[in-house]
Amino acid sequence: xxxxxxxxxxxxxxxxxxxxxxxxxxxxxxxxxxxxxxxxxxxxxxxxxxxxxxxxxxxxxxxxxxxxxxxxxxxxxxxxxxxxxxxxxxxxxxxxxxxxxxxxxxxxxxxxxxxxxxxxxxxxxxxxxxxxxxxxxxxxxxxxxxxxxxxxxxxxxxxxxxxxxxxxxxxxxxxxxxxxxxxxxxxxxxxxxxxxxxxxxxxxxxxxxxxxxxxxxxxxxxxxxxxxxxxxxxxxxxxxxxxxxxxxxxxxxxxxxxxxxxxxxxxxxxxxxxxxxxxxxxxxxxxxxxxxxxxxxxxxxxxxxxxxxxxxxxxxxxxxxxxxxxxxxxxxxxxxxxxxxxxxxxxxxxxxxxxxxxxxxxxxxxxxxxxxxxxxxxxxxxxxxxxxxxxxxxxxxxxxxxxx
Amino acid sequence: xxxxxxxxxxxxxxxxxxxxxxxxxxxxxxxxxxxxxxxxxxxxxxxxxxxxxxxxxxxxxxxxxxxxxxxxxxxxxxxxxxxxxxxxxxxxxxxxxxxxxxxxxxxxxxxxxxxxxxxxxxxxxxxxxxxxxxxxxxxxxxxxxxxxxxxxxxxxxxxxxxxxxxxxxxxxxxxxxxxxxxxxxxxxxxxxxxxxxxxxxxxxxxxxxxxxxxxxxxxxxxxxxxxxxxxxxxxxxxxxxxxxxxxxxxxxxxxxxxxxxxxxxxxxxxxxxxxxxxxxxxxxxxxxxxxxxxxxxxxxxxxxxxxxxxxxxxxxxxxxxxxxxxxxxxxxxxxxxxxxxxxxxxxxxxxxxxxxxxxxxxxxxxxxxxxxxxx
Ligand SMILES: N[C@@H](CCC(=O)N[C@@H](CS)C(=O)NCC(=O)O)C(=O)O
Numbered sequence: 001x002x003x004x005x006x007x008x009x010x011x012x013x014x015x016x017x018x019x020x021x022x023x024x025x026x027x028x029x030x031x032x033x034x035x036x037x038x039x040x041x042x043x044x045x046x047x048x049x050x051x052x053x054x055x056x057x058x059x060x061x062x063x064x065x066x067x068x069x070x071x072x073x074x075x076x077x078x079x080x081x082x083x084x085x086x087x088x089x090x091x092x093x094x095x096x097x098x099x100x101x102x103x104x105x106x107x108x109x110x111x112x113x114x115x116x117x118x119x120x121x122x123x124x125x126x127x128x129x130x131x132x133x134x135x136x137x138x139x140x141x142x143x144x145x146x147x148x149x150x151x152x153x154x155x156x157x158x159x160x161x162x163x164x165x166x167x168x169x170x171x172x173x174x175x176x177x178x179x180x181x182x183x184x185x186x187x188x189x190x191x192x193x194x195x196x197x198x199x200x201x202x203x204x205x206x207x208x209x210x211x212x213x214x215x216x217x218x219x220x221x222x223x224x225x226x227x228x229x230x231x232x233x234x235x236x237x238x239x240x241x242x243x244x245x246x247x248x249x250x251x252x253x254x255x256x257x258x259x260x261x262x263x264x265x266x267x268x269x270x271x272x273x274x275x276x277x278x279x280x281x282x283x284x285x286x287x288x289x290x291x292x293x294x295x296x297x298x299x300x301x302x303x304x305x306x307x308x309x310x311x312x313x314x315x316x317x318x319x320x321x322x323x324x325x326x327x328x329x330x331x332x333x334x335x336x337x338x339x340x341x342x343x344x345x346x347x348x349x350x351x352x353x354x355x356x357x358x359x360x361x362x363x364x365x366x367x368x369x370x371x372x373x374x375x376x377x378x379x380x381x382x383x384x385x386x387x388x389x390x391x392x393x394x395x396x397x398x399x400x401x402x403x404x
Numbered sequence: 405x406x407x408x409x410x411x412x413x414x415x416x417x418x419x420x421x422x423x424x425x426x427x428x429x430x431x432x433x434x435x436x437x438x439x440x441x442x443x444x445x446x447x448x449x450x451x452x453x454x455x456x457x458x459x460x461x462x463x464x465x466x467x468x469x470x471x472x473x474x475x476x477x478x479x480x481x482x483x484x485x486x487x488x489x490x491x492x493x494x495x496x497x498x499x500x501x502x503x504x505x506x507x508x509x510x511x512x513x514x515x516x517x518x519x520x521x522x523x524x525x526x527x528x529x530x531x532x533x534x535x536x537x538x539x540x541x542x543x544x545x546x547x548x549x550x551x552x553x554x555x556x557x558x559x560x561x562x563x564x565x566x567x568x569x570x571x572x573x574x575x576x577x578x579x580x581x582x583x584x585x586x587x588x589x590x591x592x593x594x595x596x597x598x599x600x601x602x603x604x605x606x607x608x609x610x611x612x613x614x615x616x617x618x619x620x621x622x623x624x625x626x627x628x629x630x631x632x633x634x635x636x637x638x639x640x641x642x643x644x645x646x647x648x649x650x651x652x653x654x655x656x657x658x659x660x661x662x663x664x665x666x667x668x669x670x671x672x673x674x675x676x677x678x679x680x681x682x683x684x685x686x687x688x689x690x691x692x693x694x695x696x697x698x699x700x701x702x703x704x705x706x707x708x709x710x711x712x713x714x715x716x717x718x719x720x721x722x723x724x725x726x727x728x729x730x731x732x733x734x735x736x737x738x739x740x741x742x743x744x745x746x747x748x749x750x751x752x753x754x755x756x757x758x759x760x761x762x763x764x765x766x767x768x769x770x771x772x773x774x775x776x777x778x779x
Contacts, residue, residue, distance in 0.1 A: 068597045070612050080600035149623075157628035159574075179629055180586060260585040260631045261611065270629070271613075348591070351614045357591075362614070365525050365592035368532075368553035 051371070060376075062367045063088070069362050071353045073269055084363045091358030092380060098276050098354065099341040099384070105280035106340060107333070110287025115317065117292050128288070135285035141346050143282050148274040148350040155179040161257050174254050176262050181269040183255035183262045192249035199242040207234045271352035275344065283340045290332045294325035326399050334392040338385050345381075355380055465537050465669070465676035466510065466727055474516045477503035478536035481521040481617045485642040485750050485757040486542055495519045498750040499540040502561055502667050502684060505736035506538065509683045509728060514739040523616050525592035528553055531670060538680050540667040542636055544594045554671040558681035561666050561743075563763040563772050565659035566598050567637035569644060572654045574631065579658040583608035588621045588630035590614075595635050598661040618643060636663050638751065638759060645756040679726055685775040686733035689715055690742035692766050692775065697741040700734065715778045722778060743773065 017027045051057060063085040070080050075093040078086055117128040135143070156168035157179045170176045176183040189197075214225040243250065255265030298321050306320040307313075347354040348361055355377065364373040469475050479487035479499055487497040495503075495517075504514040520536050531539045532553070542564075543549075545557040570576045579602070589596050591614040603610050613630050615621045622643060625633040633640065637659060644650045667684060669677045690696070693712050695703055704718040713719035717730030726732065740746045744766075751759045765771025 068600060070600045070603075070610075072612050072614075080604060152624065152627050152629040159628055159631075179627065259583060263584065348614070348616065353614065357614065361525060362591055362596065365528065366548075366597070368528060368548075370529060370532075 047371075058372055059369075060372055062363075062369050062372070065367075067363065068366065071358060072351075073272065073353060084359070084367065087363060088355065088359040088376070088380075091353060091355035092384075094347075094352065094358075095341070095344055095354040095356075096384070098272060098279065098344050098347065098352065099337075101276050102279040102283065102340050102344065103337045105276070106283040106287055106336070109280060109284035110336075111291050113284060113288035114291025115295065117288060118295060132285045132288050135282050136289070140278060140282045140343050141349060144275055144278040144346055144349050147278045148270065151270050151274050152179040158257060158261050161262075170255075174252070174265075176255055176257075178262070179270060180261070181267055181271075181273060184266050184268075185252040185254050186264070186266040188251045188253050190249045190251065192246040195246050196239060196243050196250060200239040203235050203238050206238075207231045210234055269352070271347070271350040274350055275347050275352045279340050279343055282343070283336050286336050286339075287333060290329050290336070291325070294327075294329035295321055297328045298324045330392065330396045330399060334389055334396070337388050337392065341384060341388060342381065465673045466679065469510055469537055473511065474518050475503065475507040475510065475538070476518045476520055476536045477506070478520045478522045478527055478530050478539040478541055479503065480541050481523055481619060483542070483618050483639060483642050484646050485755065485759075486638070487519070487540070496750070498562070498746060499542065499667075501740045501746045501750065502540045502680075502687075503538070504739045505687060506667075506680055506683045508735040508739045509686075509732040510679060512735060514735075523592065524590045525616065527592075528555070531555065531668070534670075537676070538667055538669050542639060542665045543668060544636075544663045545666055545668075546594060549668075555668045556671050556674075556677040557666050557668045558677060559666050559684045560664040560772075561684055562638060562664075564636045564638050564663040564665050566595055566634060566661040566663060567640050567659055568656040569625075569633045569640045569653055570631060570656065571628075572652050576654075576656065579656050579660065580606055580608070582610065582632060584610065585631040586611040586613060586629070587632045587634055588613045588615055588625050589634055590618065590621065591616060593635070594661065594663065599634055602660045622646070636665065638665075641759055642751065642757050645758070650756075675727060679728070682722075682726060683733070683736050685778075686715060686736050687743040687746065688766075688773050688775040689778055690733075690737045691744040692768065692773075695737060695742055696745055697738070700737055704734075711778050720779075 017023050064083050066081045067084045067087040068080055069087070071078060071087060071090050073094055074090050075097065076086075076090060078090050113128050113131060116124050117132065119125045119128075155178055158176075160166060160168040161170065161176065161178070168178075174185045210230060211227055214227050214230075217223045217225050253264050255262040255267070257263075302320055302324065303316050306316040311319065344354055345356040345360075348357040351357075359373055359380075360377045364370055367373075477500075479495065479497075482488045483497070485497055487495060487499045490496045500519070503517050503519065507517045508514040520530060522530050522536070522539070522541055527539055527541055527543065528549070530536050532555075538558075539555075540561075542562070544564075545560065549555055550557055568579050568582070576582065582603075587599065587610050589599055589612055596612075596614070599610070599612070613624065615624065618635075618639065621633060621635075624630055626647070633643070635643075637655065640655050644653050644655070647653060667680055669680055689711075693709065693715065695712060695715070700716075704713055704716040707713065710719060714722055716734045717723055717732070721730075723730040723732045740749060744761075747759075747761065747764065748754060751757045753760060761769070761771060763772045765773065767774040
């Protein structure tokens with residue numbers, strides 16, 4: 001210490017920026033920073049200059065102009081006279097829809113496969129390895145295209161449902177599975193249906209409350225209450241009662257073949273289904289590997305201990321292994337969700353009008369505003385991805401080992 | 405089916421972040437470029453990365469093409485009759501003929517063409533970014549493409565209009581009966597916009613299925629994933645001709661739009677635009693003047709018609725004015741003959757596609773082809 005104490009008193013010389021170990025690192029970092037700033041300003045300057053000399057100025061005015069094209073799947077009101085901005089929003093919602101559905105199914109499939117891959121049953125575990133390897137090692141675009149091609153060529157088209165000698169028919173008169181997508185009955189909410197909906201939401205809350213209560217009873221009094229059947233009862237019985245008391249305010253609209261297509265009911269397009277399915281099984285293969293790694297990270301002593309307490313294998317998995325494994329599983333899960341969301345931009349391959357298809361596809365093409373749309377596209381995907389990360393991080397923090 | 409994956413690079417290429425990009429290939433802006441370069445060197449001097457700026461100062465497209473020794477010509481991804489590789493991998497077709505004619509005029513070699521397949525979506529970015537020197541891909545001349553997207557249409561090589569094709573067994577006889585139909589359309593086309601207009605104007609609904617290329621649309625239409633396929637009528641005929649049973653499909657009588665199709669280049673290089681325009685005009689004029697593959701070598705010597713002599717370079721300095729040699733047009737015509745010969749060989753009544761001349765006849769035959777005089 002004593003030898004160092006007189007160092008600051010030594011006067012600062014410029015050469016010390018290079019020769020003195022204490023400053024040298026800063027010097028180089030500073031130079032690197034300058035170079036970086038220089039490189040970026042060069043690119044930015046070039047961009048602006050080039051744009052100017054081509055007579056293209058960055059302007060987002062086109063977003064207010066009528067788009068002029070139609071979009072098949074619209075979650076919000078939209079027609080061809082709506083603005084490009086509105087078309088982008090339709091695209092964002094379509095992206096979010098397929099990403100949301102995809103993340104859920106990918107997680108479910110991934111967890112099941114990951115667990116089964118560790119099964120003691122040789123056939124099951126080998127089958128799962130084959131699944132993982134096949135789906136993980138073929139590009140997702142190929143899967144999307146294959147699934148769409150199989151979908152449209154294997155399933156009957158609406159015209160096969162027509163006429164006296166139709167080759168295809170609806171399932172239970174209410175579902176139609178066609179190469180253009182699935183049609184199912186849609187609920188129609190009439191007067192008084194709000195009461196039923198509210199009753200149902202309250203039932204959901206009631207179910208969770210009951211489960212909390214049952215857990216508490218188990219922890220505090222060691223009393224094991226049944227959960228499965230009571231949960232279902234709480235969930236359904238009040239709603240069904242209210243439904244009949246209110247005079248059946250919710251009815252169903254059935255799809256029916258009219259003209260070229262089925263009309264009415266809920267229509268899930270072939271493009272959505274194949275994209276959703278392809279993204280799910282592809283991402284699930286990665287998730288399955290994570291789940292397997294997570295489970296293997298829990299030391300076998302844990303499950304042996306649980307087994308010696310007399311727990312049955314699936315309880316060991318649910319109560320002992322998975323909760324601990326989750327800490328290992330969640331962080332990479334976040335990045336799989338992000339990947340799935342970004343992979344959904346391959347949607348145009350099957351004609352699904354996601355954000356890349358509307359804003360980054362038709363709008364870009366019809367307006368020629370490549371830079372503006374691509375920047376906006378980046379901003380949208382960045383926002384979506386960061387939001388997913390944020391949400392998942394909150395969940396991750398709540399699952400983290402709480403140190404006492 | 406996997407063409408789609410190719411879009412992203414082209415889209416990104418359209419971002420002129422790098423010095424080599426499109427804006428600086430305009431010869432007409434030399435002064436401006438000097439100024440840009442000056443400022444840049446001030447900015448970059450300290451950084452000593454001037455190497456990055458190499459390729460910024462670029463000559464006109466003509467010089468680029470000559471230096472490269474080949475013409476980069478954007479065509480479709482495959483539409484038999486207009487542009488598609490034949491069994492030997494040679495690109496053939498009505499649009500391809502325009503590319504070859506330009507290559508022959510400029511480079512003296514009709515095979516010195518690099519054909520770049522583009523989709524409806526990627527074609528404009530490919531042209532704007534300089535990836536291709538010209539685009540000959542059933543592209544409709546519209547106001548916004550000309551003015552807003554900043555392209556220069558060199559003329560019209562095919563007067564077309566949008567039509568509908570349906571399987572004959574649907575029993576549809578008119579487009580107004582298409583309420584509720586599922587329609588396959590290529591994205592990034594005028595087709596898409598016309599379709600929206602047509603259906604709203606008629607107060608009927610439809611379900612659009614956006615598709616990237618003609619090749620992807622065909623199986624979807626044939627499998628019945630869409631009831632109707634709509635695009636330019638010429639494209640419908642060409643597509644139908646490639647079907648196993650063309651007679652099972654009918655093209656409806658309605659033509660819902662005007663689609664003047666023609667080759668185009670970037671705004672700004674007028675000299676290059678002139679070359680493409682007058683090469684096309686040379687093919688059209690040759691037909692009007694009776695110049696064809698049979699008499700191409702002899703006619704200039706025998707004729708008394710001064711325009712033929714000027715066209716073929718026996719008289720006057722038209723070639724020189726374009727920055728080419730005297731025989732430019734002769735070489736262009738020699739590739740596949742005059743407009744009529746090219747038409748007949750690729751899409752005419754004797755081919756499987758079987759298109760009648762119709763609007764595309766010479767003005768002297770009641771058509772719309774009318775080239776300005778060569779003088
Ligand atoms: N003329 C319209 C449509 C052009 C177009 O996409 N035509 C189709 C059919 S005629 C085509 O060339 N497809 C070939 C391909 O998919 O590459 C436009 O310029 O927007």
